[in-house]
Amino acid sequence: MSEEKGAVEGLAVVDKEAGWTSHDVVAKARGVLGTRKIGHSGTLDPDATGVLLLGVGRATRLLRFLTPLVKQYEAELVLGVETTTLDAAGEVTAIHDMAGIGPQEVAAAAADFVGDIMQVPPMVSAVKVGGRRLHELARQGIEVERKARPVIIHDLVVAPVGIGTGVYRMEVSCSSGTYIRSLGADIARALGGGGHVRALRRLAIGSFTVSEAHPVDSPVLLPMGAALRDHPAVTAGEDLGRRVIAGQVLGADELGGAGGGPWPVLDSRGRLLAVYEPYTEGWVKPAVVISP
Structure with a gap:
């Protein structure tokens, strides 16, 4: 599927029912949302229930940042x-x-x-x-x-x-x-x-709990910026935003991210531009670039 503007995308917090495999949930969500570009983070046993995170559209590229969460x-x-x-x-x-x-x-x-x-x-x-x-x-x-x-x-x-x-x-x-x-x-x-x-x-x-989860037949999509809310975000001004979208390697002080990364970079409207991660000492590089 193309990643054209207006495509269905975001993060769905699903409350998986017993008897479903994680693959079953993905297959069902593909039919409900009308796209095949869906993946999940954190497999659950068929008999288990509860939180399963689905990345939809370009958000599938963000799932690897959710896997390490507690x-x-x-x-x-x-x-x-x-x-x-x-x-x-x-x-x-x-x-x-x-x-x-x-x-x-x-x-x-x-x-x-x-x-x-x-x-x-x-x-x-x-x-x-x-x-x-x-x-x-x-x-x-x-x-x-x-x-x-x-x-x-x-x-x-x-x-x-x-x-x-x-x-x-x-x-x-x-x-x-x-x-x-x-x-x-x-x-x-x-x-x-x-x-x-x-x-x-x-x-x-992480911070995604059953209280905000929905059944797979009525998923609610969170924007991609919210999908990475457990990581310290950087809000980029216009100049930095252009460099981020271009995928430039930056000095760590230029980015100004807290902690050891990864760092979601947002524009002034809260839209995700990219995810940066440590590179060589004093430098950071884009792991994922998302054009808003």
Whole structure:
């Protein structure tokens, strides 16, 4: 599709329903918005619900700046029952008697997972091993060794759901790439048993929360400038704006962006002109240029 003026574009904050893959949501949005140029940031499991960010039109070029944003989730950890997928959709593989484990023990085990940790991706995931996605191998009954990857658990709160149910509500704030299913299974394993996660819901990606999310059949498009609201913006005057649109490398002091970047550059009307990122020492370069 051409990127001509007037094309449908922007960021949609979607509240994904259970039973939909992230690809299903993109396919539906293409029909609703009448364009094929749509991508998403932050895959959600089919059984999971909550925030999924869709880039539409030229906003697809901005998705990579949204991927690193902190994610927030809620879920329920069911102790005592292991499954093939680490969630309620899988087949039961083991049963453990964990009736004697109480809230204090669960909270203590969970506290050990706060901070920088190493996490093994589940077999049912989109991670590639040997050029093939793990979920494709899992469907064929093949399990392969996966390397642990560094993730960050910024905050983790667990609380019992009812008395003596063995079910705990989890509230998690974490880095991109964290698997909540694996986190739940690892906590259960640390308690000497096993478990799985159910009712997984993503509450936020950065500042984009479920409170502003819409169903995929009635998406609301935010302007591209708002799509990068979690990054410190620079408002360019007329002269700087011309240089930015031309894609010029600039001195860092000329741009005047705060922090380590990336920096969305807006015109006086709040329209996105470009996104700049660090280049060599003292210099910044455009990662994306958008003509308003």
